[in-house]
Amino acid sequence: MSDSERGLFGRIGLAARFAARELRGGLKGFRIFLLCLIIGVGAIAGVGSLIASMQAALVTDSRALLGGDLEIELYSRTLTEPERAAIAALDARFSETATMRAMVRPAGKENARPALVELKAVDDAYPLIGKLGLDPSSSAADVLADGGAVAEAGLLARLGAKLGDRLTLGTREITLKAVLRDEPDRLTGGMTLGPRLIVSMQTLEDAGLIQVGSQVRHRYRLALEPGFTTASARAALEAASPNAGWRLRDSDDAHPGLARQLDRLGQFLTLVGLAALVLGGVGIAAAVRAYLEGRVATIATLKCVGATGPFVFTVYLIEVLILGNIGIAIGLVLAALLPIVVSALLGGASPVPLAPGLYGAPLALAASFGVLTLLVFAVWPLGRAARIAPGLLFRSVIVPDLPRPGRLSMGLATLAALGLAALAVLSAPERLTAIWFAAGAAIALVIFHWLGRFLAALARRMRPPSAPWLRLGFANLGRPGAPTPSVVVALGGALAVTLAVSLVEANLSRQIDAEARADRPAFFFVDIQPDQLAPFANMVASAKGTSRFNEVPMMRGRIVGVNGAKLEIAKVASEARWAVMSDVGITYASTPPPNARLVAGEWWAQDYEGEALVSFDADIAAGLGVGLGDSITVNLLGREISGRIASLRDIDWMDLDINFLVIFSPGVLEAAPQTKLATVHADEAASLIIERAVADDFPNVSAIPVRAILDALAELLGRVGSAVQAAAAIGLFSGLAVLAGAVAAGERTRRYDAVVLKVLGARRREIMLAFLAEYGVLALATAVIAAGVGIVAAYGLVDQVLQMDFVPMPGPIFAITAGAVFVGLVFGFAGTYRALRARAAPLLRAE
């Protein structure tokens, strides 16, 4: 029966039987192959499962996270009576909270340093959904009655206070009655400037902190009765108060910002996991090639007895797929358990809630990535094996040298690579980023591959060193079949990613440190009432050690329209959405701010009178699709005010100076309810005096130390940096696995070399030095190449994306290079030690 007579399934069935017999040889030589797949697929699946569990929690716990079915958010004003009436008509359970920043200090201790807190006032119905976690356990209403307060443990530590102590909040004294352990409607993923302090609405009113224009966020939560849907409730409220300027959220979009952040984080970590998998692919290719080189005689024999090239390809492809799917399955199992394990370990301490469970979609995606990567890297050596000339069986020594693959194999590998890139792009929330990643990864792989081959060629051609052990080490780098290119690609790629991440993080930290040392204000003061400005300025001036005092009017409003039409958030670019999803800072000025950098248009004259003009952030304008001459409408305390864009500014939000997204021309907002925002430059002694004076004489004013902002930024950077470093470490594991594989694959050759050298009179020390030289030089050269690529990548990210000055900091560069050499020597030593213990006689007899 010929192949065509047998049929496709018949041929595959026969090939599968042959593959099963070949697998009897065991998994020797496939440990690194499996490890690379487990690491890469496990990383992608783990990240995907974790993100999916967080997203699921946002959905299933959305009511609890939102605090109800519907939330109405207002800034700097409360509901009007007609608005309350419209809400009452919905016949829903109702709860009100107010959040703002405030200062507290131990009561009766005028010299004690006040602390900035994130203050939250709640009514008796709070929380509508869930429960406040208190220690000692108690109901919120009981604890908060009569000036009671609940605080995070961090505030007690900062003030050196304990439960039962009294604190001064504004003009009222409060008593700490419990420690806050869990706040059901708060997500802590973002930046906070102080610990949480919860009081009752009555206490907030008694404290006198809320004045006209104060920066207070009022949230009203509704738990709807059956029969009312959130859509109908929203429609009823919008119809009753179309220009309320409030923000409505329901449990379907409870935390759109967080959902976006999770998407972005998930995409970034998935791409890093994919990079680790692709780097591991080099190990897969090396393992498959080494295995097939050991099967040359078998393949030639099969061809001698009548097997065709495609049949041989199919046999070993099936084998590789069976083993590959074992590795993929192990990676998936480990990843599927990750949300359950993380949830068990972190419990309520997780910054984002988790819904532990099995999530099929990310597991399927990771498995697909695994299979495609397997095909990309395995098809090439399989294609070479299929072309083994059977005639070599007639030669006395069978040299395991695989010929070039045929066009079909090259085409299949290319197709698999395109499929992998397409899957990466199509599965990504932000496809452009994924396209850049795919293109960058492909180019980087090619660059590393050619640099690896260049290194091997250089080792072959360079003038040999005089020391024999060094000469042997260099020669081994360039010998036929040396793993030099694959180690440079995998380990070099991983080191480059790790170094790039470290350099970006180091530059960000440097920037924050520089900001701290720079001539920055010591404080931002918010919620200064207009009639307090003069005495406040006098107070500041009277403190010795102050140099500059700046103040600007401060309002908050929401951008609600462009060019007379209602703003459609869906059409706003993702990077600009933050500016339209919540209230933003608004001010007015006759002269440009000192730090203003106009990039388009012109500032109005100092004595300008005329139509309302606006100076706007250039990046946000681009995100909204507006420019000079277009009009922007903001809702300020329920009133809609439009202005024509007269200039665009490039704002550096990192400069920690007073920056406003929207600045109106004079004559538009002077009569609007407003407070003052002020900055003070002061030395340490003056800062202390001012801080205490503000707490004593201006209790409604919050003092935000710039140092607190920098510390919060540093902490956020640290958390993000840890996550990114962990992700980069996964790639490093893949690279190390490839290095281990290369050491293991070369063991036979090293054993033989060691035996022959011993026969020729070399001492063990000299043989060990030769092998250590090989791996030390390989690791050093790889690290140098990786350092070059990593520095270039970090420069691109820091200079072009983050738009900061890039400094190639020597610390991370040296640490990565030294670490790589150390690891290379350790691996080389481990491999050499075994080779030196090989007995000579059996090896010489076999030859």
Next chain:
Amino acid sequence: MSASTIKGLNIARRFAMYWAMLDAPAIQLSEVSLTLPSLAGPVPILRGIDFSVKRGEAVAVLGPSGAGKSTLLAVIAGLEKADTGKVSVAGQALDGLGEDALALVRRRSIGIVFQFFHLIPTMTAIENVAVPLELAGRRDAFAAARTALESVGLGHRLRHFPSQLSGGEQQRTALARAFAPRPAVLLADEPTGNLDRATGDHVIELLFGLRAEHATTLVMVTHDPAIAARCDRIVRIAEGRIANV
């Protein structure tokens, strides 16, 4: 011309072709040359070889090391392609055939026995023998393999792996594998070169016995004059040329 006449002529034509095939050599090489590349430049291995073997004939090929004996077998088996000349085996011209087509020819018509056995280490004896039969799509592959192993005295070692067999047993397994598909031509490259004297003699007895049983055309490379003497003809090769017959 009537239909019955046309039918009669077709039968006669097929009969004539069959008689012609009976007389045709099993192996025919005409002016075959082969050069292999090396670091020192191209090396001529076979130079203008004219060589033919009749159906059922046994031919021994002798010559010094490097004369081209193994390469001659490789060319006959379609494992090396001649640069010039024509090669025909079992009535099939090999020149112009691709790799996979040559594999099919080997599957149908050629059995090979190597000096170093070349059994597949992950397959048992019976599986090794069954390989060419499975590739040929024989439904009775394993039954035929069992019979072949029993004919070489290894009926009790069917499930043993090559590593569990002695050298002689491995070569007998290889013999069974080569004969199981009933090939028209058997090529043997120093089949006793890796065996001790006694074992080698036993293997040669089996080889010639099977050859006689199946009337297989045999071409064997050997250094042993005694073995060569058992063949119908001895061909000597030196420096890539047929020295004498």
